[in-house]
Amino acid sequence: MITVNVEHAADFHGWRAQARELLNAGIDPSHVLWQVSGIDSDLFADRNELTALSTEESPPCDPTIRSTHTVPRSFLELAELVVCHSDASRFGLLYRALWRMTNGDADLLQRATDDDVYTLTGFAKAVSRDRHKMTAFVRFRRTPGCHHEHYAAWFEPSHHILRLTSEFFCKRFSNMDWSIYTPEGSAHWNQAELVFGPCGTRHDIPQGEAMEQLWCTYFANIFNPARLRLDAMRAEMPVKYWKNLPEAPIIARLTREAGSRTSQMVAATPGAESKYTQSALYRAEVPLQKLDSLAQLRESARHCDLCPHACKATQTVFGHGPETARVMIIGEQPGDIEDLRGMPFVGPSGKLLRSILTQLSVDQSKVYFTNAVKHFKYTPRGKRRLHQRPSAGDIDRCRSWLTDEISLIKPALIIALGSTAARSLLGRTVKLTEQRGILQRFGDSAQVMLTHHPARILRASNQLDRSRLSDQLADDLGTALSHAGLLRQDLSIDS
């Protein structure tokens, strides 16, 4: 039997160095006895341990124990926690797991059902929890009489976590001096260096502080007596921590009074309205300017809830462009981005369309862009919204907005992108394959061109289809605009 010593109760580096040697010597775990040599006999040692903290990041863990024996980084992370556990078997268990992993069972940690893995992960969990509770329940008190700010705390952890957890306090309270005393040792930070010292008692810290009264005031008033749930409180803030929490002594009173406070609120007869009600009540400012007719139309459309999916959309996405526009381009419905920004053709399809228009030298500020359907219809899927095609009913319900837009703007040319726009414009379902690319008369003075919706290009499964559809769309747009005598004249960027 070999006896191996580590220097202190949570000596991860010592364990790691010893384990590496044992492993290299091929010593079976059953022949090793692990011992802690003395409880922090070297007072004020480890002055250099935390120097790495002053730099941005600690040096990365070496993922290899020995060049021929590799263990995953996750094992070292586990081991760093496990060595802090109070169970005496922890060092031996860790070495046994290491032995097994380097002797043919590399994937050991993946098997939560293995007894050693189960115990080790249980230890790590307990240490993590204890560490987390320490970061939560340490309560500093300002030391009186110090000319600079100094804070001190007394804490009683369940495992050997002071060293492991001190880093958290250094990073958080970097620019104040503090000391944390525990029954096993103490940690002291002077804004540059972390030093571990001997154990302390609760008398090492100031007894009470005025700020604790304010904290208790906060604690008492953030509590809602109408929702008493002591079990939930105790599960997360176990009673063993209460003796060092300044707010704990008032819990009993708050609990006792909760019932009567609640029933008083429920039983109270509502009183008169407060004296401020009439003088202070908020009234949103309503713009008084005279609206022109397109603006009026837009304003009425803002409140439209004719379709059932209107309530799921952010807003009505009405048409955008000058009332004097001679060209109107109609799409299907707003997409995700259009819905968020409240503007038509600003998402991926819009970008594609606008790049084609730019290639055709069309001044887009002179075009009126709109959609057949004014609300985004979609299916929620996690953090995304999947576009849903508007039904014939949706199109027909929304149609009057488009009809009004057309009769107000009186465009010379209307371009309908996709079958939804075509149906809304013509009032019937048309076969796009048959009618695409043909300039048709619309009413007395306008012409209509039906063509692909740019989304169809984006959805195409292969490059060949994509470029074919894209060429057709560009051709159709070019044909329509030039036949209507609009290309390179009224709409040209540099005319």
Next chain:
Amino acid sequence: MSTLKTKQYSPVPQIPLKLQGKLAILADAAKYDASCASSGTERRHSLNGAGVGSTGGSGICHSYAPDGRCISLLKVLLTNFCTFDCLYCVNRVSSNVPRARFSVDEVVDLTLSFYKRNYIEGLFLSSGIIQSPDYTMEQVVEVARRLRLVHDFRGYIHLKTIPEASPDLLTSAGLYADRLSINVELARQSSLASLAPQKDSGGIRRSMAAIRLKRDEASDTSLTGTSAPRFATAGQSTQMIVGADAATDGELLSCSDTLYSSYKLKRVYYSAFSPIPDASAALPLQPANLLREHRLYQADWLLRFYEFDVEEIVSGGQAGMLDTLLDPKLAWALKHREQFPVDINRAERSALLRIPGLGTRGVDRILSCRAGGFLRLADLKKISRSVKRMLPFIVARDWSPARVLDTHSLRDQFVQKHAQLDLFGS
């Protein structure tokens, strides 16, 4: 030193109250906001700074009140004077609760004093709407600005956003805050119109959309050149009141589903409408329905992490309401017994996620353990603590539920067990 005091016009009456009294009033006024999260933001520390503060990883709950709610942040209102008359709200203009107002520096000092004593992770600041939405928002943002720029505070800041405030103020709020939130309050737009006549549900949604767009911009790395400024790295959240109107669980969950997908919300909080002092005569009080609230949170989890959709979740209950006696996954499974038993040694991830009592971590462990051989019940006990609940729904190497799933009384058996364990029982 000047002894002259300029008297400024203010429509808000100033009541001289000591800090302690103000804190009592303004914490009391803030407690109906359930959110106290301090997680999900970027990693920060103060080693290279001039002040205090760090964030990163999971948040820390520094205390728990006897209502079981965590206390992670200093959650206060800047003022509880408010010009809105939302009937469910303790701070509505028509209420006779005592009023108070913090100065910007008072909140800054309180936050730092509490933080340095490790009482809190940071600040959650909200406010009643005074003078104008822009004025109120300016004050709220100023607190965050001073904490960050004057004191180099690197802890967590959550600001409540006022929908009517200007876009520039939203930009600065996002620059200083980790999280922004706007409460939708009620799932039914018609309820909002009748209970909170000054609020505009359209404005609330457009503000949420603006926050999402700014977050998208800030995280967009595809553009070269100057990147958009930091914006609310811990995202946005919202809250809905449960039980102040007749909206069903289905309506609430469907609203959440819409909000998660539209605005990429981190969380939707559900807050059972709870008795408040000086309640409105138009909205009678009743004890807070904590059990309903609890089931909604469980359902919300199924929605976000368990690949359930709203319709499926609600199908576990009746008439759009969840079964309050059972957790929603179990309630769903009992009504869809044809989908069980699931073989834990063969089933895909999506089928494992449907097993009552098995969480996402348990599912991941089962999948990674399969390589080591067929799993038995003893193995499963090392993976999950609620194996008993799973038994009727699973097949393991040494277990098959036989006819258990055909038993009519299965639901009753579960209801009885649940009642014994129930956190809310009595």
